[in-house]
Amino acid sequence: MTKSDFFSLVRDMRNAQREYFRTRSKDSLRRSKALEKQVDEALSGQATLFDELNGGEG
Numbered sequence: 001m002t003k004s005d006f007f008s009l010v011r012d013m014r015n016a017q018r019e020y021f022r023t024r025s026k027d028s029l030r031r032s033k034a035l036e037k038q039v040d041e042a043l044s045g046q047a048t049l050f051d052e053l054n055g056g057e058g
Contacts, residue, residue, distance in 0.1 A: 001042055013039050 001009075013035035020028035 006042055009035065009039055009042065 013032070016028065016032040016035050020032045022028075
């Protein structure tokens, strides 16, 4: 995952969270949770992700 992909994913997650807290709809909650899971999965490989975010500097 590139840093651009990661930042887009986090942005989408935050937008979904805001939508849920604004509407409290079940669909918004499902979308928010799904995106949170994707972010969590991206962070589970955080050593590689953070290396990519730092331009490959270890």
